[in-house]
Every structure is written in C-alpha cells, then in structure tokens.
Amino acid sequence: MSQKDWLEKDYYAVLGLKKDATDDQIKKAFRKLARQYHPDQNKDPQAERRFKEVTEANDVLSDPKKRAEYDQARSLFGSGFRFPGGGGGGGRGPSMSFEDIFSGGGGGASGLGDLFGGLFGGGAQQRGPRRGGDVETEVTIGFRDAAHGAQISVRLSSDTACESCRGTGAKAGTSPKACPTCQGSGMTARQSGGFAVSEPCSSCHGRGLTIDDPCPTCAGTGQGRSNRTIQVRIPAGVVDNQRIRIKGKGTPGASGGPAGDLYVVVHVTADALFTRQGDHLAITVPVTYVEAALGAEIGVPTLDGGQVRLKIPAGTKSGRTFRAKGKGIELKSGRTDLLVTVQVQVPEHLSPEAQDALRAYEALAGEGNPRANLRNGA
Ligand SMILES: [Zn+2]
Ligand SMILES: [Zn+2]
Incomplete structure (x- = not known):
C-alpha cells in the first residue's frame, strides 16, 4: 500500500462505515468483510480484490496514528484544494506526486509539516531526495578547553511544524479549507486595460487555504520550534571565532536526502596568563x-x-x-x-x-x- 492511495480511496466506504466510526466498529466491520471475501471462502473472481481493499482499509483505520493522518489528508485534499500555481484538475485533486507530501516516511506528521511549511512560505516543493539545510550556532568555551579540545553540548533550536496542529495552522480537530475566493488556487484574475491579470488572492494571500479556527499554539502560522541537544567535539587548538563544520548534524534531509551540516562558531574566553x-x-x-x-x-x-x-x-x-x-x-x-x-x-x-x-x-x-x-x- 502506498500513501498516495489515501486521497483516492475512501477506506470508510470500503468498510461500510461512517467517518466517525469507533475503533470497535472498525474492528467488527473488518472481521465480517474479511471473512466474507477471504479467497479461501469465496470463489467469486472479484473477492480477492475486495479482500485486499478491506485489509488495506483496516491497516490504516485500525492504527490511530495512520488514521489521524489519513483523515487529515482527506479533509484537506478532498475539499477541492489545489496547489497554488499547480494545474490540478478540480475535484480530481492535485497533480503533484504524493510521495513528496508524505516525505517524512514513517513519521508522516513531519511530511505534512514540510508540505505546509513549504506552501506557507511560498516555496515550491521539489521532487526527489533533498539535502537538509545547514545550521549555524555559536558556543563560548574557556581558553584551556579551546587549547586542549573539549566535548561540549550544543542546544539547537530550529523551525519545525507546530506540534499542536501538525503545521496546518488550524485548531486541533479542524482543517484549513480551500479559500472560497480563489477556489484554492491562490490566484485571482483581474481585468486591467483589456488584459486579464493574474495576481495572488487577497483573501488568502496566495495560500489557497483559509483557516476558520486558528491553532492557539502557533496563532495559525503552523510554525513551531524544536530543540535538540547534540554533543560536539571541539578539536584542540581552536582559536577565537573559528568556525567548525560538523558533517551531517544540520537539518535532517527529506525523502532520503542527506542531512545538512552544522557549523559551530567558537568564541574563546581570555585566560589570565x-x-x-x-x-x-x-x-x-x-x-x-x-x-x-x-x-x-x-x-x-x-x-x-x-x-x-x-x-x-x-x-x-x-x-x-x-x-x-x-x-x-x-x-x-x-x-x-x-x-x-x-x-x-x-x-x-x-x-x-x-x-x-x-x-x-x-x-x-x-x-x-x-x-x-x-x-x-x-
Ligand atoms: Zn499550530
Ligand atoms: Zn484565496
């Protein structure tokens, strides 16, 4: 099963359930249908295909984390949302590869965060593996530590998707809607001197989305901060203001791309002697x-x-x-x-x-x- 199926398949309908079905209802519906369509029991040529569909639907809906991601993806893209600038064909959904969107792999949430971060920042999504960004930080160490070399802890703070809304900017339990002014395209047309001029939608500022209920944690921006602490080896003999490169300790890559590098600018305090x-x-x-x-x-x-x-x-x-x-x-x-x-x-x-x-x-x-x-x- 690939995650791009999520937007095309209605797993609730496959199991004959409503969107608000309880875990118990999902379990029961799956058992009943699995028995009904099991290839050993049912010789109908369509049964095997149905059995696979039912199993796939259950795999997603019975896992609370996957189900939440599926619901969120469906509510966003099912509402006719199209990517700004993309030529998506109406209700059929967006035209870009969904591997990009769910680039967080097993994480899921981080993939959505990337997506919304990219959209809200106005940046274009790239396909394929992407190298993570380089990060720069500063530390101050003592003169003798600089001379001898030292192992130090560096606390890194970086922009990430807001945890409460997973980067959507919408209050938990709600989702951004396609902007009614531009129907989610992010662009509106205006007549000017006999020409039709396309410009960013003023209602949604080109996002293509509106948020009725902003997430209180991030005030609707979708952006949060993440903190991590890493151990850095400062080599012996480092001098004041030296910039040390620590490979692969920057921002993690996306879609299997390598992580960026961390640069540590070392300030060295003076010694009495x-x-x-x-x-x-x-x-x-x-x-x-x-x-x-x-x-x-x-x-x-x-x-x-x-x-x-x-x-x-x-x-x-x-x-x-x-x-x-x-x-x-x-x-x-x-x-x-x-x-x-x-x-x-x-x-x-x-x-x-x-x-x-x-x-x-x-x-x-x-x-x-x-x-x-x-x-x-x-
Ligand atoms: Zn938020
Ligand atoms: Zn708009």
Whole structure:
C-alpha cells in the first residue's frame, strides 16, 4: 500500500462505515468483510480484490496514528484544494506526486509539516531526495578547553511544524479549507486595460487555504520550534571565532536526502596568563632590572600547570621574546611552542637606602645619557 492511495480511496466506504466510526466498529466491520471475501471462502473472481481493499482499509483505520493522518489528508485534499500555481484538475485533486507530501516516511506528521511549511512560505516543493539545510550556532568555551579540545553540548533550536496542529495552522480537530475566493488556487484574475491579470488572492494571500479556527499554539502560522541537544567535539587548538563544520548534524534531509551540516562558531574566553599566537601559546612574564641586566634562570608556568625553566641572558632588553620549544599546545601534529616575552619591572616605591644605592650604582655604571643620540627633526 502506498500513501498516495489515501486521497483516492475512501477506506470508510470500503468498510461500510461512517467517518466517525469507533475503533470497535472498525474492528467488527473488518472481521465480517474479511471473512466474507477471504479467497479461501469465496470463489467469486472479484473477492480477492475486495479482500485486499478491506485489509488495506483496516491497516490504516485500525492504527490511530495512520488514521489521524489519513483523515487529515482527506479533509484537506478532498475539499477541492489545489496547489497554488499547480494545474490540478478540480475535484480530481492535485497533480503533484504524493510521495513528496508524505516525505517524512514513517513519521508522516513531519511530511505534512514540510508540505505546509513549504506552501506557507511560498516555496515550491521539489521532487526527489533533498539535502537538509545547514545550521549555524555559536558556543563560548574557556581558553584551556579551546587549547586542549573539549566535548561540549550544543542546544539547537530550529523551525519545525507546530506540534499542536501538525503545521496546518488550524485548531486541533479542524482543517484549513480551500479559500472560497480563489477556489484554492491562490490566484485571482483581474481585468486591467483589456488584459486579464493574474495576481495572488487577497483573501488568502496566495495560500489557497483559509483557516476558520486558528491553532492557539502557533496563532495559525503552523510554525513551531524544536530543540535538540547534540554533543560536539571541539578539536584542540581552536582559536577565537573559528568556525567548525560538523558533517551531517544540520537539518535532517527529506525523502532520503542527506542531512545538512552544522557549523559551530567558537568564541574563546581570555585566560589570565596565556594568549595565542597562531598555534603557539604565549605568555608575558615580569623580570626585575637586576635579572635582565645580570641574567637569570626563571620559572615560567605552562598550560598543564607545570613550569618550564628559562635562561635569561645578561643584558636582556624588555620586550624580548624567548621560545620554549614543545611547551605550547598539544595538537595532532605535535606540541607547539611557548613564546615567553619578558617585561622588565620598574619599582614604584623605593626606600631612601635603595634610592641611595641606585644613585651610587648609576655613578659606577657610567652609562651616561641614554638619549644622547636622539636628535629632533634630523
Ligand atoms: Zn499550530
Ligand atoms: Zn484565496
């Protein structure tokens, strides 16, 4: 049985029932007719065909979910509704493939949601498998997580069909009707200067449908939001504002098409000690004037909480950068470097004794005037 049969077949009539038949009535009617037309019992050549029809009708009507979808499809398309722009032939129903409409496969409801979403958005339905859309989201992670890589949860919110009305926009239990102004075509003709001009129907804004009783959940728009949370692996070494592509985690495809991709824009918070210079890690460390002048071996913190010893040669200028090889970030390609920039500290408060000592030092060092070679405008 294919779902496109739904619009052509009246399963209630097949079982000799009214549309409001109870589950019990459906069960009884099916048993009676199945016995009557069973090929083992009935040698009439038409019996086998009737038996198949009865079984098919029962398959749909005895399953509450399928029955609800069938009822909804029938009430929509049975009312003479035609697709906007489509050349559907009156009461015969629309001319497009119904596989497209029920593209949600087993889901059913999502297929209807796609249909109405497409119609209400004015977009044309495409045939065949369709790739799902790409989705972009943003996350903020800590500096160290960015350096080491991290597994994070990403909450994705996306447009979907309203759950209450399954995207129809009509209150539960009711259905959109073909627009009486345009008979469901979505277009009306107007005379203008001797020409007939076709324009979108003003009553239904080109939808071809009117809703008497709007769904209270979505206020008749048919649109809802769905939330899902997925786990995303942020690779080690990611930098601020980097865009990571996660294949197949975007919007699911339709009609067997592949899912779209998820793009995660990663914002990285600053660290109190470290910054990044490309793939390398960077840190600025204070040294005293004496350490810079005489040389020293200093301890520099590393990202993993340890320390690396760094030799500062005598006469090191403030702002000079040293490279501690392999003490940076652990990437797939190996561990990067730690770039250590020294900054000579100048004491703000000195005791009178220390001031005297500095003046004595200056006299001894005989450095002279360090600005002697600066000439203005030379
Ligand atoms: Zn709704
Ligand atoms: Zn209309």
